[in-house]
Amino acid sequence: MKAVVFHEHGGTDVLKYEEISEPTIGPKDVLFKVRALGMNRNDLWAREGLPGIKFPMPHISGSDAAGVIEQIGEAVEGFRVGDEILVHSWISCRSCQACTSGQEYFCREGKIWGFLTGPLDGAYAEYAKISYFNAIPKPENLSFAEAASISMVLLTVWHQLVSRAEIKPGEDVLIWGAGSGIGCVAIQVAKLFGARVIATAGTEEKLERACQMGADLALNHYTDDIVKRVKEFTGKKGVEVVFEHVGEATWERSVLSLAFGGRLVICGNTTGFEAKTDLRFVFNKQLSLLGSHQGNKAELLEGLKFVKQGLIKPVVWDTFPLMEAAQAQEMMYAGKHFGNIVLIP
Template sequence: MTNLPETMTAIAIPEPGGPEALVPETRPLPEISGSEILIRVKAAGVNRPDVFQRQGAYPPPPEASDLPGLEVAGEVAAVGPDASRFKVGDAVTALTPGGGYAEFCKVEETNALPKPEALSFTEAAAVPETFFTVWSNVFDRGGLRAGERFLVHGGTSGIGTTAIQLAKAFGATVFTTAGGAEKCAFCEKLGADLAIDYRSQDFVEAVRNATDKAGVDLILDMVGGDYVARNWKAAAVGGRIVQIATLHGATETIDFRVLMAKRLTHTGSTLRPRNTAFKASIAAALEEKVWPLIEAGKVKPVMDSTFALTDAAKAHARMESSGHIGKIVLTV
């Protein structure tokens, strides 16, 4: 780790709270070992789990950094003794269990990927968390196939904009929900076949009308709460629902007869606590199947706004306003 500073600026959470709880601190550089690499961060993505961590509701996994930040892009600054793929100076983007809100971040090299040449560092930092999540849950766990009907809630979120593009690229008919006419129009321009304004429309009725009452084959949901029963109604016979968050609540009273009568599968997952080998398998699939689409310009992260690293509080305020369309990124 020659020619590297001994300390770095990082954004810490001394006490849980609102956006103002994010405080710049001086920290020592992370120490790497084994097959880890140290990344000189140029940009870091902001995600909803960062907000939950800041609020004290989503503690980092054991042995992960206490700093928020689940995705970064930058240049390799140092490599561990067992790292073999990347060398100092390589441009990479990476999924990390924490520590992204900093000038330097360490990550297992199998959880890093070459930065697509078609993307800037800022755009590349907006890729890992959403692309890993969507690939794992829509294509691996959800088993989406060409010709199927797919519904993703929150179409203008980072997850939503990614899911719309990837599902469309792999041959699905895509439905989504969003708040307001402007956001719905954006989703349809991005590739959704139908965007439903959840503020003025019942998405169950809209989906059933658009599918001759058949419903959709797969639903990706981060809302939970009262959406669970409504998703079951919107699903086709034999449909699958994948739960990745519960923004409207984690508990709900529900009629299981719908599940049985329609032979539904309702599953779910979280990404951050999974081990590096699991994340490495997703990285390999993305590099093989999605990176060519990014390089060809067929799929691209949708960018909302950028903030300086030390303005992380403003970035979180932007996310919590729910006015954003696409990804919010911190630049270093």
Template sequence: VGQKVVLAPGVSCGKCAACLAGADNRCREFTNLGYMIDGGCAEYVRCPEVNCMPYPENLSFEEAAAVPLVFQTAWHMLVTRAQLQPGEDVLVLGAGSGVGSAAIQIAKFFGCRVIATAGTDEKLAKAKQLGADDVIQHRIMSIRKEVRRLTHNRGVDVVFEHVGTATWDDSIASLAVGGRLVTCGATTGFDAKVDIRFLFSRQLSVLGSYMGTKEELRIVLKLVAEGRLKPVVDRVLPLASCAEAHAYLELGKQFGKVVLSV
């Protein structure tokens, strides 16, 4: 009692074949604290004991709160789904988002070259601070043209998608032969087309990804505790300003996470 913990956001049944295999994010009952279960924007939250993870003592509560969802999701996408290999070229869309800022760091941890996109120069400068090798200002530049230029027309091995309709065509067009597109979201819309001729002739893979497993969160928290991955907090607001925090997120001006404190 009284021990500091980080809560794994994913809640699953704990007894189905997927859960027993450690793939709890494939459980048919899988959901998240604060999504289908009340909690998150609250002073108290009730959750299964198994969701309590070791607390990285080098972090403040606000920093620790910014880790689980985005780092776990980005790790599952890049490492488990896209099978990221050292030295590969990775295009990270939306560098200022929570998952984007996590993905840049994870790809760099694997010794990859990272090309990151964002809509403002300020965000691109922060992406570079996180380790991005090259950046693309997507409001004034064509993502696919810049990727082709930066990779000597080869394209990237992995595209980290979560933006959806607005970037989908550029994402597919940015892939090298044998490239993998991995996605965890559709913020700008879910309608997309794939030219099947390119899909097979260029041997592309399109991979869906949803959250991550508790084991992946354990790995991520260990790397955070060692200072090898760093949570990115844009700002901290009091719980009473929850509505203001959501309005701020909808403006899309943040870089990293917006955290509510109690």
């Protein structure tokens, strides 16, 4: 089969479109034909390499995929050859205390499929294998490209806004980076829960799209005075929840935008991790700073209920043939996209 493989860390030129053998499945695995795969920031980080993390080589990236089952292991239950699936990418042992208490994201053996698995175990390929625990029936109302783009962003957002921040009707929520994969799902989840959404983006076109997705106010995070505009919009109150994933570049403004008793919930730091926090605001305003990472399968299934009803829609910005993975990753770096970029093997 064809796959996009890298043998060493580096720029997008280390991505090679190669002929390799199909994955061999274990008793609890399904082999599926990858019909579409969604790209994530993780794909770029794995290819570049991260300090302190050893990536199995040769490496195949890709944690979000949708496809059709071609073969099933003898211990697989609930799936048949021909079933259409999408992947829940968090792999865990499913037997430790964390896993059995619904906190699989704390599993000591936990890892993201297509990020830390391997060698040669990810979605940038014509075929892939996954444990049947990590296979989820594809919602019928989604195309393969849509299904491949929703899993990781929906899980991340659901855990972050619903489980960690406990978003409530009537609250005001500030969502940074509306054009990112998680940003456009976060707008939809916040609206689903009856919140008022202030979204930020870096271009006029993205601001318009954010409003189309349901944002009540869209602000340019480069040119607008975000804190001032948030205070104006909320009658000096500030927002109850800030949805953070940008980090260093936005953190101070996130803290200043919060209402008394507000919650700042963060799942990443694309601009850097050394942020400054004015502690006077944290204790005087009794703020909660909440970390969020991944989520459990039940949260993903819960979120997918609303995808099936059309209340949360995957946002596919563009699709590329798998062999053009390098160009697709360059598009991700350029940051002009709104939503997810998808590869088609």
